[in-house]
Amino acid sequence: MYILLIALSASMVLPFFWMLSASLKLNKDVFKFPVEWIPKELVWENYRLIWEKVPFLTFYLNTIKLSVIITLIQLLTSSFAAYAFAKLDFRGRDTLFLAYIGTIAIPWQVYMIPQFIMMRKLGLVDTHLAIILLQSFSAFGVFLMRQFYMSIPNEIIQAARIDGLSEYGIYRKIVLPLSKPALASLTIFTFVFVWNDFMGPLIYFNSERLKTIQLGLRMFIAQYSVDYNLIMAGSVVSLIPVIIIFILLQRFFVEGIATTGIKG
Template structure:
């Protein structure tokens, strides 16, 4: 699990066996840095531009030559946006959805994963295959029957539709199963001999051991729900239940020439995710690495 984090300086990696320290080694190292600096600049440029534009007056966003730094910082956009849009409602809806989906996905996913990883019963592996296979089936190909089904269940145009859509995905099951399989079966067997029930083992043996994986799943699900655009686009028609993504999109079409304000809205929609990512990036990285190991 921690392997990815060992890429820090000092950890024995493949590079440790490359060039001995010498002029050539130093040149390679400098080139490596240079390439990374250029790549980071390319990755960060749009974010830089987004933040800078949100602090400009509208007329200063597009100028020739481009102003990379605003003449004077305009904080006013960050006041105006709340007045001109329903940002508060959107953020509240998005937060509600993200929390509800995350709670459900983490609970049902980790629970089901225990059944797949630690309980043996006929048909289990076939069923798991069905879960994995849906990863190769694009959601776009069954969104229409799903939409019709949701409408029949009277869920469309309610926040419940998004919860139903996101909370039972195969991803959580997959991630947690991968992790549980790294926990030795002997541990579970020993608990069984001690007379613990399977539910007791799940709660008192497995869950405490899987805190890092649970953290990964929590953060990935939260961010994923926060960023979802297609689900809300199809299901949330009433303005009062809009999420920040769909609200921002409509704001962009309504005020299509208010560039600075649009960038302010964009910054606000990205900011919570950025904070969560910076605080918990270790868990993001580990979660991704776990799902990728399947190969």
Template sequence: MGTKPLMKLLVYALLVAGSAVMILPFLWMLSTSLKAPSEVAMLPPKWIPSKLQWSNYAAAWEAAPFGRYFINSILVTVTTTIGELLTTILAAFAFSRLKFWGRDLLFAVLLATMMVPGEMLLIPNYVTLTQFNWIDRYPALIVPWIVSVYAIFLLRQYFLGIPQELYYAARIDGSRDWNYLWRIMVPLSRPALVTIALLKAIGSWNAFLWPLIVTNSAEMRTLPVGLIAFTSETNTHYELLMAAAMMIVLPMVVLYAFMQKHIVEGISRGGLKG
């Protein structure tokens, strides 16, 4: 066997091993969600339950107002995704097609903000929202997350890959920048926009720290924060916790499984030109 087949075999082996490491926690979560309480902490661990406890899912749903949590998560996810798409499209078009003084410098400063850890912004953002009296309200969950520097960068790179001749031809035909953006650039950039929307939806759906900080009442909690209902100072109901976690994770896993082709295409094509 030559060197090339051996390298290919090694690469596939590493990929399989990496996939196993990534998928094992999800399999353990699924297994635990179907166990009886007595089997959760068994040593050695028991992967396959003696009897599948599907009732854990019903019990988890009834243990907390998950209906309300689902509504909040859907509302926040949809609103922040639409808001980010709008701000990203407008900003990316300005940085890729419009010419104004300080454009490149402003874009460089914008990119520099990506190096600031998000944890450093928690306190300033919280103080700002307190002054607006937005704590424990929907604006606190939505407004700070309708702009993404990474999304602007990704879409700008994609816009730069669209031939400049289309822009000049549209201007000669009398098309304004606004019409050119929405009738030509946006339809041509569908893969990048789908990627941005999916990444934002997954991020918003799984967000935990920020909703935990800015919500005080059960009526405003989102699904990840609602998992706290299964943890107390004396005991944690792991089988119910894992059942609730499965209900939260499954929609995003299915969404990503169907749309991963668009995510890969959008990211790869968005980085071709700078």
């Protein structure tokens, strides 16, 4: 079992190691065969050129801005809605929850054009606000948080209500402090999704000043040439915030995945 796990881990890490290796080569040596995993001459110049050849810093800051704002809003909206679906009794609750969660099964390509038409009529095309509004609400996030809230004993909620605590107070003082694992899991999922999103920014952003890292990497592709070494260097740099987020929240993430859906 250990040998199998080590082999699977190595196969998953290998592409990232190749990416790092390619980012330190000249463009002509990237696809050299046999593969030179450790270049004889490390071309650190690639990491300087990515900031000069295109406005990569602008793309980087735009991606951070969108990822942080959307993640924070999703944490608020998903946890708030999940509390209502898990701990409040109201007419049609389960039907509404199933209908909302059912939207996960609808491919984004189906409603991509109607969304764009709606954003265009609102005058939000070529603005960051379009992506923020479209991605700030997540059926998956509500489902993840709701399943975790189901594991919180109802007796605690009832005791707080008897003591006179309002629903907002219960949510803020009791439910949220107990939800760190689920919140960490949702943070990682949302941040990584927004950070790696390509189609959304491609559809809604026309101005260069609004573009994100994923669109910025595409700018290293010219009509007759591709700077693979610069693309790999940009990809390595773009991974840093994602790695930092995962390292900071790893303990809560593992705990959240292990306990979500367990009722007790």
